[in-house]
Structure formats: C-alpha cells, structure tokens
Amino acid sequence: MNSAERFLQDFHQRRPGTTPPAFAGLSLPGRGSSYDMLVATLTTDQSHAQILDLGCGDGFLLDLLARKYPEAKLTGVDMSTTELAAARARLADRGLLLHERAQSLSLATGSVGAVVSHLALMLMSDIDQVLGEVHRVLATGGQLSAIVGRSFLLGELGQQYLQVFRAAARRDQLPPLPLVDPRTQSQSGWRDLLSTNFTALQFEELDLAWTPTFEELWDSLGETYDLDRLTPANRALMKNELHSATQPLLQADGTLLTGWGLLLIQAKAA
Ligand SMILES: C[S@@+](CC[C@H](N)C(=O)[O-])C[C@H]1O[C@@H](n2cnc3c(N)ncnc32)[C@H](O)[C@@H]1O
Numbered sequence: 246m247n248s249a250e251r252f253l254q255d256f257h258q259r260r261p262g263t264t265p266p267a268f269a270g271l272s273l274p275g276r277g278s279s280y281d282m283l284v285a286t287l288t289t290d291q292s293h294a295q296i297l298d299l300g301c302g303d304g305f306l307l308d309l310l311a312r313k314y315p316e317a318k319l320t321g322v323d324m325s326t327t328e329l330a331a332a333r334a335r336l337a338d339r340g341l342l343l344h345e346r347a348q349s350l351s352l353a354t355g356s357v358g359a360v361v362s363h364l365a366l367m368l369m370s371d372i373d374q375v376l377g378e379v380h381r382v383l384a385t386g387g388q389l390s391a392i393v394g395r396s397f398l399l400g401e402l403g404q405q406y407l408q409v410f411r412a413a414a415r416r417d418q419l420p421p422l423p424l425v426d427p428r429t430q431s432q433s434g435w436r437d438l439l440s441t442n443f444t445a446l447q448f449e450e451l452d453l454a455w456t457p458t459f460e461e462l463w464d465s466l467g468e469t470y471d472l473d474r475l476t477p478a479n480r481a482l483m484k485n486e487l488h489s490a491t492q493p494l495l496q497a498d499g500t501l502l503t504g505w506g507l508l509l510i511q512a513k514a515a
Pocket of ligand 1: 253254257264265299300301302303304305306322323324325328345346347348362363364365368369370
C-alpha cells in the first residue's frame with residue numbers, strides 16, 4: 246500500500262459517509278443524481294445477478310440498488326471498516342459487505358454480472374491491477390458502470406479555489422498527494438486503461454450544477470481530502486481568503502454558481 250492509499254484509508258476510517266451528502270442532492274433534469282444514473286445503466290438482465298459496488302463507502306448506492314433490484318445478490322467492497330459499518334447500518338441484512346482492497350478481490354472468477362462504482366475508481370492506486378480484478382470477477386459480457394471525477398468546482402469558483410488552496414498548501418509545506426493516476430484524468434486515458442479487457446466503451450461527460458452559499462461551500466470543502474490535510478489555523482486563514490476571493494462571484498440571491506464535472510463510463514467485459 247503506497248502513501249496515497251494509506252492517506253485515503255485513514256481519511257475514510259476517520260470520516261465515513263462524506264460522499265453522499267455532497268452528491269446525492271445534485272442532479273440532472275430527468276436523470277436524477279449521479280447515483281441514480283449508475284442504477285439506470287443496469288438492465289433487467291442484471292436483476293438476479295451478483296452486482297458488485299467497488300469502493301461502496303457507506304452503502305448509499307447499494308441501498309438504491311436493493312430497492313430497484315430486490316432479487317439481485319448485492320456485494321460491496323471497501324477498504325475502510327467504518328465506511329462498511331455505516332453501510333451495514335444502512336443496508337441491514339441486504340447485501341454482502343467485504344473488507345478488501347479492490348486490487349485483490351476474493352470473489353470468484355466470472356462470478357459477477359455487473360460492477361458499479363461511484364467516485365471511487367479514479368482514487369484507487371495501481372489502477373491497472375484494479376481493472377484487471379474487475380475484469381477477472383466479471384462474467385464475459387458483464388457490465389462495468391462507473392462514475393468518476395472529471396473536474397472539481399466548475400467555472401471561475403474552481404480557479405479561485407485552486408489559487409487559495411495552493412497558497413495554503415505552501416504555508417503548511419504540504420507534500421503533493423499523488424492520489425490519481427494521470428490516465429484517469431481524461432477519456433483517452435480511460436480508453437487506454439480499458440481497451441485491453443473491455444469492449445463497447447461509452448463515455449458521457451456530466452456537469453452537475455451546484456449553487457451553494459459561501460457557508461455551504463465551505464462546509465462541503467471541509468469534507469475534502471485537500472482541506473483535511475491543512476492545520477486548523479491554516480484552514481481558518483484559507484476560509485477568510487476564499488471568502489474574499491469569492492465575494493465578486495456572488496449571484497444576486499447570495500449563492501455561488503459552480504458544479505461538479507463527472508464522467509460516466511460504461512463497458513462490457515471482453
Ligand atoms: C469518495 S469515496 C466514495 C464512496 C461511495 N462510492 C459513494 O460514492 O458514496 C471512495 C471510497 O473508495 C474506497 N476505496 C478507495 N480505494 C480503495 C481500494 N483500493 N479498495 C477498496 N476501497 C477503496 C474508500 O475507502 C472510500 O470509501
């Protein structure tokens with residue numbers, strides 16, 4: 246396990262359940278949230294199959310799947326035991342929850358009909374190994390559906406955030422946190438990663454609008470990997486700086502216009 250993965254594991258151990266509050270409320274007209282969009286990629290063929298949620302967190306997506314596909318055999322994998330405990334509380338006895346790394350799954354070869362993953366795949370170190378495991382556990386023709394991150398805080402707000410965060414990171418002399426493999430940052434990179442073992446690749450860029458007040462923005466940023474690494478005093482200073490930097494961007498109703506850029510990936514196991 247490298248240092249980036251250790252950081253992720255520690256973060257999710259300390260702070261389970263941070264992702265659904267940030268994303269469950271954002272939606273596209275007629276499509277629902279990014280979680281709903283993943284559920285919608287599955288077909289009734291998969292309704293009795295084993296469905297694996299990779300990096301399932303606190304089980305928000307598994308819960309939606311359990312409601313839509315009560316006959317499916319649901320399995321969640323996560324490397325954080327506190328995320329899994331939250332998932333257990335949410336799901337009660339629906340679904341099997343496994344404390345495992347995605348790089349080394351205990352599931353039998355060819356046993357899974359569909360793998361879903363929400364905002365987790367792009368964080369995983371040794372992504373080649375992870376996708377090798379996804380391919381191994383999927384039956385031939387099985388579905389992979391993943392929502393991955395594309396851009397953090399869309400628009401001018403994102404530029405302002407980056408400037409202010411970089412200054413704060415310098416003040417704390419934070420070492421870079423190489424959480425992502427550069428290939429997970431573009432469609433062509435994902436195509437390279439997937440084309441050996443998967444066919445019928447489909448990509449859809451999704452921009453989910455978000456109009457928080459400054460305090461809502463700051464609360465949500467407080468749950469991110471970036472801010473978690475700053476000292477409390479530096480975080481307080483950063484809040485003041487971001488507040489000043491975002492004043493010119495406030496809309497008439499006192500909110501800020503931004504959003505999240507996500508990518509929906511669909512593929513079939515070759
Ligand atoms: C940003 S959270 C998303 C959680 C959930 N999918 C959601 O969207 O609500 C990423 C999750 O992936 C898990 N994770 C990251 N790398 C992993 C790995 N290599 N193996 C298993 N789980 C991993 C983390 O523990 C965390 O729960």
